[in-house]
Each structure stands twice: as structure tokens, then as C-alpha cells.
Amino acid sequence: MNVVPVTSENPLYKSIIKNIGRFENIKLATGVILDTTPKRFRAEYNTTNFVGISTKSYGNYWFKVKGKEAIFKSFDAQPATKSARIVNELLCMELCKQIGLKCATYEPATIDGNNGIISYNVANSDETMISACELKTITNNQNKTNSLIDYYRILKTLKTRGTNIDLGQEIVNMYKLAIFDLLTLQTDRHSGNIFFLNNKKSNTLRLSPIFDNELSFLSTHLQEMHLFYDFVDIDLVKDYYNDSQSAVFSINPLDKKYCKNKYETIKKDIIRFANKNERAKKILKDIMEKFNIKSALRKVEQTGVKIPLVYKNYVTMITETIKNDLKNELEISNNGESIFA
Secondary structure, eight states: OOOBOOOTTOHHHHTTSOSOOOOOSOEEOTTOOOOSOOOOTTSOSSSSSOSOOOSSGGGGSOEEETTEEEEEEOOTTOTTTHHHHHHHHHHHHHHHHHHTOOBOOEEEEEETTEEEEEEEOOSOTTOEEEEHHHHHHHTTOOOOOOBHHHHHHHHHHHHHTTOBOOHHHHHHHHHHHHHHHHHTTOOOOOGGGOEEEEETTTTEEEEOOBOOOTTGGGGGGHHHHTSBOSSOOHHHHHHHHHHSSTTTTSOBSSSOOOOSOHHHHHHHHHHHHHHHOHHHHHHHHHHHHHOOHHHHHHHHHTTTOOOOHHHHHHHHHHHHHHHHHHHHHHHHHTTTOOOOO
8 A cells, every 4th residue: 555644745735735816906804904913713703703714813804805705714723734624615615505505605815825715704794693602502501412403402492582593494404514514524513613693683593604614524634544545445534533523523413422433323313314304304315416526526626726636536435435325324224215316
């Protein structure tokens, strides 16, 4: 097996980002002064001035990009996986489009010689952002799980208190997110990274377009896994997922404790939820049919971002394996009958 270690000096890894786009005439949003003073970007969650984070000081500020509010994310604090994180954000955006899951809009960019991505504001001018952590506090929900049923209880409580929530649609959105997070092996969807948009005038609440997808595909473990093998063992990938807290930092379908094999447990929970609800089963079927990693990879490369074949093979192997696992599990639970064309 020909091993190419994953390091910041690895030319293969550096080649993930080439010919990255540039934005000209980037200006700060009105009333904001760019300086070097450290600022806590997440000091207040309930503000429209939030969409993501950056390791650079200018990531704490809103820019005007083509007339829209945006921030710049560079991931410079993680040089060994920086390029993969940029690719992952762009890739997840394209995958979300396929399955009808709302996601922040990203574009590759270079500012001050630093490669990164522009992340556009997900909130409308009349909306504020509220984290899931805050909603748990508001509803006195002490459950530390990050499960679908947990969020259903929170949203139902808020609805009974008079908040205008399309409960059925929001649970659909969260279930889509649960499936998406397993397909992409998300490792950063904790409750402090899930937001809802609140319009105080109409008293409405809805799930925010998702963001911070850079830790998909186990990107925090790429170096330990020695990604650039001629062949990547899917069992090794699952082992890293099971041995980490990855499953905790993703939307889990049902409210239950996780056994050692987190991957299998979450997969079976997704199927169990689908078998409990015909609408959920239709959603799962629809995602399986529309989720196309190869098409998403082509879309990302059309932006000028070059992705090495080894990384494309890696993410393709992961998503296709999980799709097949979900299909097989659903067939087993339905006495061998397939619902897929």
C-alpha cells in the first residue's frame, strides 16, 4: 500500500485548492471598522450579525460583497486540513441543493493572499438568529442529546406558547438534516452550531440554512487515517467515526443512548423513523435518489477549485457506502422488499 502522509507540506494536499476565485473591491459593511482588536464573534447569538466563523481577525466582521453581507473564512489555524475544509463547505452546499435542504451560500475567495470562502448572511434583514442552545434554555429542556425527538419537543413547546411554527415542516427539515449528517459523516452539528431564524414582527420561527459543514467526511481525522492511500478502507473510516464524539455532534434521529457502534445505531434509527412514518420514508427515498456526490464534485470544480482524484474517490466511497447501507437496512426491515427504483 502506497502511503502518502497527510501534512501541510504534502503537495497533493495543497493541490486541493488551485485557481481559487478572487473578489475585488471588498468593503466592510456600513458602520463597521476593520482593526486588529480581538473580538468574540459569537458573543451574542440572537443577532443578524452572525453566519459563521473565521480564524482571521477579519472573519469577525461583515463585508459587503456584491451588495450582500458576507464573511470570509480561511481555516488558517488548521493548515493540514484547511484545503479539505474549504472543499467540504462548497461540496455540502451543492449536496444540500440536491435534496432540498437549505444551506448557506459559499464561494471560493482570496483575501490578503489567504485562500478561503465567502459565506453569505443566511438571515433576512427582519430576522434574528437563535441557537438551539438558547432554545433549550428558553424551554427549560435539560436534555443534552442532539436528537430529532429532542428538537420536536422544543419546537412543540414553543408552538404551544404561541410562536408561529410549521411543526410538520420543521421536523421534515430536521429529519433531512439527520440523513444528510450521516451521509456526510458530520462531526460538528452540536446544538451550539444549529440556528433558527426568528421574525419578531410575525412571531415566526424556522430552521436556519445550515453552515459550518467543514468538518464533514471526518476531516478532523484525515491525518490519522493517512487519507492518500491507493485504497481507503471504509471500515477504518467507520472505526474513526465510532471511536470519536462524531455521532454526538450530528443530528440524531431518535432519543436514545448510543452504543459503541454509533454509525450502525444512527443508521438503524434513521430507518426506524422512516418505518414509523410514511412521509419520513418518502423523504428518505427521495434523498437516496437525488443525492449524487459525483455531480456535486463537478459543480465545485466548476468554481475553479481543483480537487485531487484521491479526495474525490474518498468522499465518493463514503457517501456511496452509506447510501447502500441505508438501502439495505430498509430492505431488511421491510422483509426484503425494496422501495427504491
